[in-house]
Amino acid sequence: MEPDGRRLVQVAQRVEDLARARAFYADLLGVEPVATFDPPGLVFFDVGGVRLLLDRGAPSGLVYLRVDDLPATVERLRESDVHVESEPHVIFGHDDDTLGPAGTDEWMAFITDSEGNLVGLVEQRPRA
Template identity: 50%
Template sequence: MEIGQVVLHVDDLKRATAFYESFTGTPPVFQVAPEGPVYFQLEGVRLVLDPAAPSSALFHVKARDIHATTERLRAQGVPVVTEPHVYFERVDAAAGPAGTVEWHALLRDSEGNLVGLIEHQPARTST
């Protein structure tokens, strides 16, 4: 199985849509009605912003450069909760690409939800 969509509760649909358009670098692909929900397509997973959703969700967006992305968002006023840090090193492919180091950072979106960034970097080999 794979994740098909993540539904995120938002209080202010217009504000949240603007935030996620900037955060993901992609515009929404569909909006059901003026009051929502709003759909984004993120490389095979739909992100749905919905004022009627029952609660928040935590999800991580893959970043191409977690440090640069964190700094860009911080400069836009996005609160950084947890700075980029090594989460763990992968020896095998049981939980992701083998031989990589997984980096995480946590931010708050315009609605106060936690949003994660994730990046897999090649593991450094000691010689």
């Protein structure tokens, strides 16, 4: 935890169909939710110690999720009829440790979730 106690606790994402979104994110993240409250229409996932809240009342956000193997993840999702907005590509290289490990390239792809929200998938790979 940061010395002054600041850290990201929760990110909310808009959903229309809670059951559909729950199934989509359980598949994408490879884990079941930690809590569901319906009503009022809330599902919580633990993503590395940060709560991802699927909420019928939230505005749409752009969430970026780290994956271990970006091409394999995109292919698996494509085979499940998930719309791929943008194929894996290098966004930038990390020359220092400011935003990621020095000497790695940041790869991203974008998909559309079950509710029409754009989701970024991120992998950091050592430079070739």
